[in-house]
Amino acid sequence: MSTQPQEKQQTNCIDLFPLNPEDNDHQNAQGEPVGLIFNIQGHSVHDGPGARTTVFMCGCPLRCNWCCNPEGLFARKVLMTKSKSCIGCGRCVRACPRGGMRISAEGTAEPIREICDNCTTFECVEACYKEGIYISGKEYTISEMMRIFRRDRQFWGSTGGVSFSGGEPLMQKKFMLALLKKCKEIQIHTCVETTACLAPAYFQEVISYVDWVFVDLKHMDPEVHKKYTGVSNKLTLDNIRTLAARKDWNGIIMPRIPIIPGVNDSDENMVATANYLKDIGLDAVNLLPFHRLGESKYRQLGREYVYAEEVPPAHDYMQRLQKIMIDQGLICYVGWETPF
Numbered sequence: 270m271s272t273q274p275q276e277k278q279q280t281n282c283i284d285l286f287p288l289n290p291e292d293n294d295h296q297n298a299q300g301e302p303v304g305l306i307f308n309i310q311g312h313s314v315h316d317g318p319g320a321r322t323t324v325f326m327c328g329c330p331l332r333c334n335w336c337c338n339p340e341g342l343f344a345r346k347v348l349m350t351k352s353k354s355c356i357g358c359g360r361c362v363r364a365c366p367r368g369g370m371r372i373s374a375e376g377t378a379e380p381i382r383e384i385c386d387n388c389t390t391f392e393c394v395e396a397c398y399k400e401g402i403y404i405s406g407k408e409y410t411i412s413e414m415m416r417i418f419r420r421d422r423q424f425w426g427s428t429g430g431v432s433f434s435g436g437e438p439l440m441q442k443k444f445m446l447a448l449l450k451k452c453k454e455i456q457i458h459t460c461v462e463t464t465a466c467l468a469p470a471y472f473q474e475v476i477s478y479v480d481w482v483f484v485d486l487k488h489m490d491p492e493v494h495k496k497y498t499g500v501s502n503k504l505t506l507d508n509i510r511t512l513a514a515r516k517d518w519n520g521i522i523m524p525r526i527p528i529i530p531g532v533n534d535s536d537e538n539m540v541a542t543a544n545y546l547k548d549i550g551l552d553a554v555n556l557l558p559f560h561r562l563g564e565s566k567y568r569q570l571g572r573e574y575v576y577a578e579e580v581p582p583a584h585d586y587m588q589r590l591q592k593i594m595i596d597q598g599l600i601c602y603v604g605w606e607t608p609f
């Protein structure tokens with residue numbers, strides 16, 4: 270394999286997925302903050318120390334086209350299809366008052382995305398009794414979340430807790446501030462898997478209530494970062510630098526680099542990332558090899574998956590990148606070989 274991969278000639282997926290509004294807070298009819306969540310997964314072991322409950326929040330400020338949770342790119346509920354369950358009965362087509370659904374040549378339900386991506390009522394889902402279509406995204410209040418955490422707490426042991434992922438887990442500001450404060454109050458260990466691409470004052474405030482921060486560093490060059498994610502890396506790098514320098518926060522920062530072939534796996538980018546980490550006083554990094562586990566979700570969202578032909582990096586290639594980081598003086602974990 271080449272040691273200096275060719276840069277990929279493809280752009281971010283802003284064209285495929287609408288960008289999120291900056292104000293991403295939701296509330297219920299009683300005026301309480303609610304979180305829009307697309308998955309809650311018990312017994313997670315890769316999202317922080319011990320056994321954990323991982324909560325996947327809707328919405329993200331970045332648009333990486335390798336994202337393995339593309340339903341999390343929407344800061345709203347979104348319709349997804351499950352073709353294997355669909356019998357092509359057409360009930361959903363008849364139920365939709367906006368002409369948003371049709372039956373495809375394959376005989377399964379096919380949403381017209383220009384219409385369905387703006388839908389808020391989802392009459393089609395009510396009409397389907399085969400689960401051929403479903404809504405990603407459900408609102409939870411703080412009390413409902415605490416009930417789930419109390420239920421799961423017995424499985425966490427002494428080292429586990431709650432992890433927040435997404436999407437960008439910290440985008441729903443009011444909800445996350447309130448929920449993380451509550452977790453801190455009753456000593457629930459918390460991790461976030463964040464882009465750190467958030468307003469600086471809010472980021473530092475909310476992280477005060479978090480124990481572990483996994484931060485994704487996609488590329489050190491702001492222009493290349495923008496090309497592949499839709500945004501510059503400046504906010505991310507500045508926020509992590511400020512966090513690493515804080516004396517009043519005792520948490521752990523674990524930087525993660527998703528290794529995307531042809532995007533960020535050059536020797537130069539590895540060395541630049543290592544230099545940044547050393548400069549801000551961090552001594553470890555976690556390299557995560559690209560995988561295609563999210564592919565079927567792109568189909569369910571009616572979007573193209575541009576990495577369909579991409580082969581995940583081989584073990585020896587990951588070891589070579591690991592060696593670069595170790596040679597730069599960092600502790601380097603590959604894949605899920607993290608220190609927990």
Ligand code: SF4
Nearest residue numbers: 355358359361397401
């Ligand atoms: S999605 Fe459900 S209602 Fe629509 S055609 Fe398929 S089975 Fe019928």
Ligand code: SF4
Nearest residue numbers: 365369385388392393
């Ligand atoms: S999501 Fe809304 S617009 Fe689309 S088919 Fe269902 S009801 Fe119609």
